[in-house]
Amino acid sequence: MKIAVIGTGYVGLVTGTCFAETGNQVICVDVDREKIAALQKGITPIYEPGLEVLLTRNIKEQRIAFTDDLETAAKEALVIFLALPTPSGEDGAADLRYVLQVAERLSGLITSYKVIVNKSTVPVGTAEKVSAILSEKLSRGLFDVVSNPEFLREGVAVDDFLKPERVVVGAGSERAIKIMTDLYSPFVRQGNPIYFMDARSAEMTKYAANSFLAMKISFMNEIANLCERTGANVDWVRIGIGSDQRIGKRFLFPGIGYGGSCFPKDVLALNLTAQEHDYEFQLLQSVLTVNALQKRRIVQKLNRYFKEQLKDRQFAIWGLAFKPETDDIRDAPSIEIIRELLTAGATVTVYDPVAIENVRKVFGDQLIYSDGQYEALKDADALLILTEWSAFRNPDFEKIKNNLKAPVIFDGRNVYSLEKMKELGFHYESIGRSDVH
Structure with missing residues (x-):
């Protein structure tokens, strides 16, 4: 054809x-x-x-x-x-x-x-x-x-x-x-x-599918935030509810919010469609609010740990794309987090396997760009993990320790186990789980 x-x-x-x-x-x-x-x-x-x-x-x-x-x-x-x-x-x-x-x-x-x-x-x-x-x-x-x-x-x-x-x-x-x-x-x-x-139903199907998945992510992020306050571990909660076939295992991983070219745009568009038809889509409005707040969680944790003193500190970021295996940074949580850190007066060094050049187009010379994941850590006050690339899952933790000023990791994707971080002597904060000191 x-x-x-x-x-x-x-x-x-x-x-x-x-x-x-x-x-x-x-x-x-x-x-x-x-x-x-x-x-x-x-x-x-x-x-x-x-x-x-x-x-x-x-x-x-x-x-x-x-x-x-x-x-x-x-x-x-x-x-x-x-x-x-x-x-x-x-x-x-x-x-x-x-x-x-x-x-x-x-x-x-x-x-x-x-x-x-x-x-x-x-x-x-x-x-x-x-x-x-x-x-x-x-x-x-x-x-x-x-x-x-x-x-x-x-x-x-x-x-x-x-x-x-x-x-x-x-x-x-x-x-x-x-x-x-x-x-x-x-x-x-x-x-x-x-x-x-019919065409209208097909058009609605696309928006409904993406908005539902965005809702699952936002719901799990809310559960994760509540887990932190109650002392529950969101990893176990996720496994417990994901085994229910009515719920399913996918899109239940908590983190720092969804991004990319689809979910943010499609949720906004469907919410506007509802408004144009005089319908208040309250659940969708909550999804938008939750996701916007979730992108700020890492910076809130940093402010708490560093006692609101981020000025003149240096932070290393691993992962810039909104998800692994893409160079897409559209609405990526990393972009908003970097902006907040720069506004607070911090220095930011970044590394991503494929998305570096796209980030350079956004921030120019405001950032330090690293060709290697360990080079990015040199003299940093903490490491922030913002995308769960496979290369970050089993790193050389001794190299991480030797390059950082102190063994401090803020993990927005829950890449590492709490037990391992405690055993290795890191201060480790993640999403929906207890802090390791």
């Missing part, structure tokens, strides 16, 4: 590459010519395990190409995916300008039947808006607009696309349903479902 993917960001690039991997002819379109030139050489603008290997292979096999020529891509493709940015505006609403602008352009380019697929995360009713724009210049028989939300987890996005738990498609015509079924059949050969529904 001939496919066009408009937008080569995180979702667009994974989508295009994985469709090419199953034998389709894919052309990806972007306005950024520098990015297009890099992609044509197989250089990805994002870090995602496994993606570059697939991209290189499909470029070599001539199954995927990159261009800034929307007209050619639109005319050649049967299915056109819109994988465009929908950033949050000041009020939390998803900004649809890029989606609607491309829809306007497509309305002047389409001359034969196309399926236009909203792959971007968009508010309920967006498919209808796109359809209305296309209908201004095109007869209704020349297109169908479909909602096909993505459920990709950064760090395992390639596997998620190639082996999806489910595929959700919001479509109203049998013709579009048949094409989308043919397109996704290779990905669900083991029997995982393709759910067909």
